[in-house]
Amino acid sequence: MTIEILLLSIxxxxxxxxxxxxxxxxxxxxxxxxxxHVALPGIGIALALHINPLCGAVAMLLFGALLVWAVxxxxxxxxxxxxxVLFSVxxxxxxxxxxxxxxxxxxxxxxxALKWPEICFxxxxxxxxxxxxVTQRNRLVAMLVSxxxxxxxxxxxxxxxxxxxxxxALTIALGLRFLGVLLMGALIIIPAATAKRLARNLTEMLVxxxxxxxxxxxxxxxxxxxxxRQTGPFIVIVxxxxxxxxxxxxFLRHG
Amino acid sequence: xxxxxxxxxxxxxxxxxxxxxxxSFQVAxxxxxxxxxxxxxxxxxxxxxxxxxxxxxxxxxxxxDVRIGYVPQKLDLERDVPITGRDFLRARPDSTRGSDAExxxxxxxxxxxxxxxxxxxxxxxxxxxxxxxxxxxxLGNPSVLLLDEPTAGVDGPGQRRLNELAHRLQAExxxxxxxxxxxxxxxxxYATNVLCLGGKHAYFGPPKRILTPALLSEIxxxxxxxxxxxx
Numbered sequence: 001m002t003i004e005i006l007l008l009s010i011x012x013x014x015x016x017x018x019x020x021x022x023x024x025x026x027x028x029x030x031x032x033x034x035x036x037h038v039a040l041p042g043i044g045i046a047l048a049l050h051i052n053p054l055c056g057a058v059a060m061l062l063f064g065a066l067l068v069w070a071v072x073x074x075x076x077x078x079x080x081x082x083x084x085v086l087f088s089v090x091x092x093x094x095x096x097x098x099x100x101x102x103x104x105x106x107x108x109x110x111x112x113a114l115k116w117p118e119i120c121f122x123x124x125x126x127x128x129x130x131x132x133x134v135t136q137r138n139r140l141v142a143m144l145v146s147x148x149x150x151x152x153x154x155x156x157x158x159x160x161x162x163x164x165x166x167x168x169a170l171t172i173a174l175g176l177r178f179l180g181v182l183l184m185g186a187l188i189i190i191p192a193a194t195a196k197r198l199a200r201n202l203t204e205m206l207v208x209x210x211x212x213x214x215x216x217x218x219x220x221x222x223x224x225x226x227x228x229r230q231t232g233p234f235i236v237i238v239x240x241x242x243x244x245x246x247x248x249x250x251f252l253r254h255g
Numbered sequence: 256x257x258x259x260x261x262x263x264x265x266x267x268x269x270x271x272x273x274x275x276x277x278x279s280f281q282v283a284x285x286x287x288x289x290x291x292x293x294x295x296x297x298x299x300x301x302x303x304x305x306x307x308x309x310x311x312x313x314x315x316x317x318x319x320d321v322r323i324g325y326v327p328q329k330l331d332l333e334r335d336v337p338i339t340g341r342d343f344l345r346a347r348p349d350s351t352r353g354s355d356a357e358x359x360x361x362x363x364x365x366x367x368x369x370x371x372x373x374x375x376x377x378x379x380x381x382x383x384x385x386x387x388x389x390x391x392x393x394l395g396n397p398s399v400l401l402l403d404e405p406t407a408g409v410d411g412p413g414q415r416r417l418n419e420l421a422h423r424l425q426a427e428x429x430x431x432x433x434x435x436x437x438x439x440x441x442x443x444x445y446a447t448n449v450l451c452l453g454g455k456h457a458y459f460g461p462p463k464r465i466l467t468p469a470l471l472s473e474i475x476x477x478x479x480x481x482x483x484x485x486x
Contacts, residue, residue, distance in 0.1 A: 142347065148325060149325055149391060151308055151325075152324065152395075
């Protein structure tokens with residue numbers, strides 16, 4: 001593994017841990033999954049137009065986040081149903097437009113070596129995600145507790161919500177060429193869910209989520225190279241093992 | 256503008272259901288307005304319209320450079336969310352006085368112990384969380400407080416403390432207060448004006464004129480007893 005890939009994996013894991021912390025606290029843990037399906041028609045369109053599939057996927061994911069945001073603003077009820085329908089349609093369109101192999105690559109991570117532009121995109125996008133969550137963490141907390149209260153404290157709640165959803169979509173896009181969009185969802189959610197069980201305050205939550213995501217990424221990558229297998233599944237399994245251990249730790253604390 | 260708030264012909268509807276129509280009232284600087292009415296009369300909806308979180312028709316005019324502190328009624332939070340009271344108070348972006356010392360002072364003012372402020376907000380009792388929301392509002396150095404049943408779920412001494420705190424801020428800093436309450440004796444004691452929702456039309460005026468047995472039984476549909484401390 002080259003140094004730039006190592007650096008990319010670590011920044012991606014940090015971004016996933018940070019974004020995931022707020023996703024779990026906002027109870028949108030399950031959103032990563034349907035959201036990731038949106039990438040597929042984008043990949044299909046990009047392949048048909050002979051451009052890099054990553055561009056198509058990123059564009060579609062950002063558009064998908066915008067759509068969720070618009071639906072949220074229009075009808076508070078029924079958002080879940082609309083997202084469910086919309087994203088299943090995306091999956092259907094995606095599978096029509098992409099071949100089986102490309103689909104598997106997109107969902108579970110590609111095998112081909114990363115090209116320089118892809119590495120650059122990954123580093124820049126993860127840095128942007130990290131910068132967003134770190135600088136906006138207080139505003140995100142206020143919005144999480146009560147959007148109405150946040151509004152009277154001078155926060156533009158609608159705008160912040162859109163920015164958060166776009167950041168979330170971008171984080172999923174990061175995983176496309178590496179873990180695959182499905183497994184990226186797992187790296188966003190599992191470390192954060194583990195941290196939520198253990199943390200007693202916000203700082204602990206963020207630090208734990210990031211540490212678990214980075215540790216799982218490094219350990220998973222090492223295991224994968226040891227067994228000569230795909231990286232993504234190993235990363236997710238290590239993260240899931242941490243989640244299971246967190247139950248044990250809770251038993252110890254209460255017992 | 257001597258009024259901190261002027262509302263003219265305000266209407267809110269959800270889909271086809273009208274919550275209220277053509278509300279008009281004013282709140283003077285340093286004054287206090289009590290909003291009363293039975294459940295479902297639209298008291299909370301009125302506050303949400305006032306802070307601009309739901310669409311409405313008509314005009315709502317706040318005095319320029321008004322700073323609103325809003326204390327909502329009840330929030331739906333997960334019990335295991337790892338955000339402490341202090342995390343929440345630090346989250347106030349416009350707080351010019353958001354130092355740890357100021358946060359500690361504000362917590363003391365509303366009566367939250369240091370231990371309680373370091374616990375997850377998900378496991379605070381209803382009353383403690385209510386006080387935390389008041390503390391969040393106070394940190395913004397508000398010129399107007401909107402209190403949606405601020406003492407619901409708060410114990411007796413806590414209620415007195417919150418009522419006295421709001422009253423003291425009003426007297427010392429010229430704060431205006433809008434509060435929703437079901438306790439008519441509190442309304443009688445603290446309100447300059449009363450806005451009564453839920454009848455065929457809304458009533459607005461000083462407590463002595465609004466809190467009459469005849470009007471209250473029209474609004475609530477049955478006679479209402481309350482105890483008035485005449486000072």
